[in-house]
Amino acid sequence: MARLELDDITKHFDDDGETIVAVDDASIDIDDGEFLVLVGPSGCGKSTTLRMIAGLETITEGELRIGGRRVNEAKPRDRDIAMVFQSYALYPHMTVRENMSFGLEESTDLSEAEITERVESATDTMGISDLLDRKPSELSGGQQQRVALGRAIVREPEVFLMDEPLSNLDAKLRAQMRTELQRLQEDLDTTTVYVTHDQTEAMTMGDRIAILNDGILQQVATPLEAYHAPANQFVAGFIGEPSMNFFDVDLEGDSVVGDGLDYPVSDDVRAKLDTDALVLGIRPQDIELVDAVESGHDVAVTVDVVEPMGDENNVYLTFSDTAGNETFIANVDGRTLVDEGDDIVARIPEEAVHFFDRRSGEALRNREFDGDADVDLSL
């Protein structure tokens, strides 16, 4: 177990004389035993970052330290890491036992008996003891996934690297493995870097999540912080399902005015807005649907589409008094009955509203949230 430090890590690829910046100046300190999730859309540089930690890509600039030791130049085998690949990369000609003992045979001096013991204890942990003599082709996707994880944990490395390990599983199994992986990581207490494009995985699994876009690190924060206090508009839009609604607005006196929206803001909020060109953000979950306009924070809307999900409804709304048919989403209780074409009122509570600088995307005002507040769990 070790602390993993990325210090101004940069990666350039050379494409026919043209330099492509895959990762730009990323700095993350990952604590010993921490579960860090690297998340971002495809092509954002998250996999490249992981591969640089693994030693499968060279680092153009910056320093990478594992347990305080600089490993920029170290070969993968000298970094004491184990990696789980998206495709699992099990060796097809080897049995499960051989797959799992391969790493120990190649990287340690353990005796055959010790290797057998460690492999068997790892298969016990993963619940695949009865598969030891099978070949990967004889296993289901979920079983292969377990073997791939087992192959990593049997090594007892300083750092686990996981490259979208659950993306090849069906939805149900993925949810199950997500919990299992979390429990496993807590038991082993091994520093883990986990790459995913799935923000649900990021939210549920990570101690902290690092959000990347276009090779640039947007924010490193706990899942709740990233959700409630996003550093910028990209993070706000990426984290959360359905995505946050954004409206381009301009600050005019006491309110912000946009297409179909005239929204009064309090002095406290206005004090934080240091520019006129803004983006107003509101999470679908924070929008309430009511019958009548009662204050300036209520807007008349028309229901465009209703997606019933059972426990909740995603209601697509358009502003009633504009010609545009741009929709935004409200996420309401599943028992709220609304129909397409209904004229209703959306209430956008001011305490839940985010404001972003329209040019830089930087968050100027986030919803009221105190991450450090003690939560009273007594009933």
Next chain:
Amino acid sequence: MRGKLAAYLGRLVRRNRIRADGGEVNATRDSGLVSDEFTSSLPYWLPPFVVMGLAVYGAILWNFFLSLTDSSGFGAPDYANLDFEMYARAFADPVFIGALRNTFALLVAFTVLCLVVGLVVAVLVDQGIRYENTFRTIYLLPMALSFVVTAQFWLWMYNQQNGLVNIILGVVGLGPYEWIGNPSLVLGAVVFALIWQFSGYAMVVYLAGLRAIPTEQFEAARVDGATTLRMYWRVIIPQLKGATISASVVLMVFALKAFDFLYSLTGSYYPPKGSDILATMMVRQAFVANNRAYAAAIGIMLFALALVVVAPYLLYQYRAGEL
């Protein structure tokens, strides 16, 4: 393609007849299906079937009967009393035993070394080097040359006085060797020349095999702590089993066909002493010594040898469900 065309023609024929019957669709369709497809596809598969059957398999069968006669010299062979005398004669003939041994030595040494050289070159070319396509073409090019050309070329290379091989060896104080004239060296020299010509083929097959292995396999092995050499030995090469089998079958068939090369070395049915193989001996017996039956027997044994070579490949394909 051919099958589809036949099926289409079959449908046409059927449709016309149904119309003539006055619309008795159900009654004719089922019973007509098999025979219709069979007869309508006849013009397509029958001619090649007959030609192949007679010219190849018929000739092999005829050759087998010829090998059971005692025919020699001119005149029609006597098919009245057939026996295995020629086969017995072969195994008592030191020339045959020598040719058999040479054939085996050539087969094994050539195939194994070709695979090894091809694999090493393929692994090197696979390292993402510059001008990769150029290298690949250069290595594959000798295979495009005729045996007549390469045999002449290697005759010059092996020339005792001014051949390049002896000149290079001379630099480090070895030789000169009589590569072609010395019976104990000639087979090795022939094997070397054939490897030069065919290792490029093994390389191309292995390169395709290497490309088919996902990058993650290499990366997983490296992360697992394997050195480059161990990675290839334990993870990559075992996955090239299919490539190895198909390449070795083709190479072994080439080895059995080394007749062309040996014939071109001397321009006669008498290859350099020490390099006589079953193929050269068979032709010599048939067309110089006029021992038709004896040559036929040698031919049948060469054929059996080829079958033994191809059988594992067919078995592998059958097991893989490709046959």
